[in-house]
Structures are given as C-alpha cells and as structure tokens.
Amino acid sequence: MVDIIVANLRRNRARVALVVSGVVLGLLTNLVTTYYFTYMTGLDEGEGFLPLPADIILNPVTAEYAHHPDVSHFEEVFVLTAHTAAGIHEILAYPRHSRFTTGYVMVEGYWPRDSWELAVPRSWVLRSDVGVGETTNVTIRFGGFSVVSQFVISGVFESPFLTYDVPVMLTEGYERTEGFAQRRVFIEVREGANVDRLAAALARQETATAETPALVARGRSVQRWQDVYGDAMAWSYTLSTMLLVVCSLGMMNVMALSVQERRSEMAVLKTFGVRSPGIFVLFFGESALVATISVAVTLLLYGLAGAALYLAGIIPYFGLQWPLIRNLCTAALVVAFVPPFYPAGLGMGYSTVRLLQR
C-alpha cells in the first residue's frame, strides 16, 4: 500500500502545487501587507516598527540579576496579580521563549504612555469589572517576593485572532515584546538573601525606565502603528483566507475529476482482496504525504521569499511569524485532507461491483 501511496504522488503533484501556491500566496500577502504598513506609517526601523514577533529579550539592566549573588534561579517569567473591585486576579505568566504577535486593536482609550498606565485586554475588563480611567493595584511577583504597584487603566484592546490575556505596560521590554506583553522575569532568591534590597532595586529600575522621555515618544508611535497595522493585518488574514478557499475549490475540482479513476483503482484493489480499511489507509496516507510535502515546500518558499525581501530592503525585518504560519498550515492540512475524502467516501460506501460499473 505504501508503494501505491508513494507512486500516486506523481498524480498528486497538482494537489501539492495547489496547496503550496495557496499557502505561499497567503504568506506573501502577509509580507506585502507588512511592506504596505511600513510605507504607510513611515516609522523608522526599530522605532515602533513591530510587525513580526521577536523573542522576549530581557532588559539588559535586569539581566544582571541573573548573576546577582542573591539570585539562585533566574527566568524570564513575569506574573502579574491584579487587585480590582472584583477580587484578585492572577493574570498570566509566560515562559521565556513565548512569542507574542500582532493583531491587537485598541478599542477604547490609548496605549500606556508611562509605566504607571496599563492597557488591558477586553476579556480581562469584562472579568474584572474595571474600565478605562480607573485605578487598579497590581502585584508583581518575583519568585519569593512581590511588589504592589498602582496602575491607571489607559486603554482596552482586543484581538480578533489571538487570545493572549495580559495587560500592556510601558517598560523597557515593551518595544521588544511589541507592546502586547510585559517583560517577564522570574527570580528565585537564595536562602538568606537580602530580599528587600533586591526588590527595591527592581522597583527602582521600573521607575527609571518609565521616566525616559524617548520611551514615551515611542509609545505614541506604537499607538499610531497599532491603528494602521490592525487594519493591515485584518486585510492580510482576509486575503489569505480567500486564497485558501479558492485553493480548496481548486482541489475539490481536481479530486472530482479523478473520481472515476479513483473508483476504478478502488475496484481493482478490492478485487485483489484489499478491504475497506485498506482503501481508507490509501487515501489517508496520500493526503498525509501531500500535506507534509506541501507544508515543507511552503515553509521553504516562504523562508526564501521573506529572506529575499529582507535582503532587498523591501521589508525591514523578517522572522517566522509562528501564529500566521500555524494558522495557514492548519488551513493547508484541511485543504490537503478534506477534498480527497470525497472520492474515498464514495468508494468505501460502494460495493466492488458497483465500483466496477461505469
């Protein structure tokens, strides 16, 4: 059966091409959107231009604590606990290599302009019963100790695509995390360490960062960027989805054309003694192979195209945008898997005699 699946790849080249072209076009649409966005906003590289995700990079000052004599374990995880009228909420903590991406849109208020303001997700507002302009206490916990700070909620945002549920605060790490999540630090202190001294040092650092005038200006840039980029991303996703729908229809067409041929194939295999589960394995295996090759080729082409655009200076930054790739690859799997089951379903339901009749 494996022989047949592999051999059928010859016939399935059109399927692979359809899936690849659909997904690559979708991803390239995203790249072009990025370009459009850059052009429209006129932001300089590194100044609020944050279309693609980056690793959360620790504030260099804070990173020093990794080697601090009082610190036994250091990890970039940041836990926020909000005290609101509705109670205490531990918000979220992310591991170091979490990636945060674009897609948030401000729906009310503005992005934080200094470090004592928070922009919060709509889901969080609904849950906590607080709104723009109100004050909330946030406990920032660092391993064994915590710092309680008061924040003003400056804005409410939401994303049609993502469900990250974390407030945005203006900090040094802000530009690196694209404004959607805070720098996250998790510190475990050694036994006998001077916890108060360490906490005070961290707290001072937050204050110092927030008072940097350049950061306030950047915060405003990001606010502008967010408006434009939110629209651009929505268009990008819409276009990508449309492309995939078109590809799915193309795939359905390809498969429908080969129904007669596949019926004959199923009839022959059944005549040789292959049972219905074997026929299912044949179609499933073929689809899995088509999907795997499609996704591999897609990622390769996307990587090459993105790198070329970056090297040509058309886009200022290029990285694998995981959520987008994930979504489009999922769509590719659906496109690769679902249509083939049309003839397979027909075939498995029919007797061999019926399959042999034209």
Add this chain to the structure above:
Amino acid sequence: MHNKADVPALQALGISRFFRTSEGPVAAVNRVSLSLRAGEFVCLVGPSGSGKTTLLYCLSGLDLPNTGVIMIDGRLFYDAAQRSRFGEDHLAEARMASVGFVFQSYHLLSSLTALENVMVPLRLTGSSRKEARQRARELLDEVDLIHRHDHFPHQLSGGEQQRVAVARAMANRPRVLLADEPTGSLDYENGLRVVRLLRELSTRHRTAVLMVTHIREHSEFTDRVLTMQAGEFVHGRGETG
C-alpha cells in the same frame, strides 16, 4: 482419499443471484452449477444480459450469490446458506490467494508502471519488494512485455495494457482466473493474442480459466464452451451442466 489432481480447481453448485425490482425479484443467475479442472480453459458465451458477468462476480466473491456453494481447490470459498460465516475479510483473503481477475477495461493503476502494476497483488500478499519485482519481471517476460516494464499505462496500447492486466492477474499463482470480456476493448488481432496468451498461461501454470466473450472464434482455443441464456446454462460444445 482424493487425488489432488481430481479435485476441481473451481466448483460451483446451485448458484443463483436475484435482484429486487419494482416488478419483483429477477434472477440474473438461476441455479447454475459448473466445475473447472486445473488448467482447463472454459469459454462463457451468451447474449448481453444473460448473466455472464454476474456469474463471474459471484464466483469471485465480488458479488454474493443468494443460493449456492462455491469451492476453490477443494476448499469452501462461499456458502450462501451460511452467509454470515463468509464475510468481507474471508472472501478478500481467499480471493487474494486463489482468484485472479481480468477486466474488459484493464483497470491498471495509472500512476504505476507496468512492472509496478504486476507487483501490486504480490506486495499485498506480503512478498518483499525484491521478490515481487523478480516475479513481476518473470510474468512480464511471459506476456512478452518485459521491454515495456517501466512504461505507464497511458504509454501502452490497449493490447499491451490487457497483457499487463493478465500478468497482474497471474501474479499470485491463482487456482482460478476469471476474465470478463478481456478482448472487449481490443481489435480482433490483439484480442486473439490475449486469448492465446490466456490459453498458454492456463496450460503452463495449470490455472483454470473462465472467460466471458462474445467472439465465437475464441472457442477454438478453449476446452469447453458454456452458453448462458436468461441466467441459465444451455448445453454447448463440451458442456455437461
């Protein structure tokens, strides 16, 4: 104790196949019995709609007769009275081991080469790739197509495709080969060549062949001719049943 040579390759007793219609059940095959010896080449003729193809499907287990018993090489292949005992799994396994089938329209797998098409039944019965390749090459040599082994079906003529199909049907050394109008899509000369080939293979491998045909001249190559009409046998040359 039966001598192995005395055991019919195919024996069918009282085979009937009814189809329900709005006007009541219609017997496509009505209480037909036949027996084929190993290496015997039998021709099945009759007008369209006389039940020839239905009988072939019943004998191969692709279609299930409503009455009757089928024995292949002395072993029970199907018994309509114990229908539940003979499910898809049993029939598939028995067919894989003992029955070859040649269709009118070849039904080669289009994405496989001639050699790979012949390898399919061998691989399905668990032969290693090397064994299957070796056996497939021998068979293609027998049907005089070894030089076209790496050609795809669309690169072969109709006659060549049918010879590949014959080689494929013979791959698992079946005791019985059922051929449903194997020359139906071919011109006279190519049709004759395929029939001669079936005759040779039948004799050489001692495979019982039951071939449906509309061409009377093909009976020259066969041991017996069975004639069907309205789902029943009528006596013909060499026929007893």
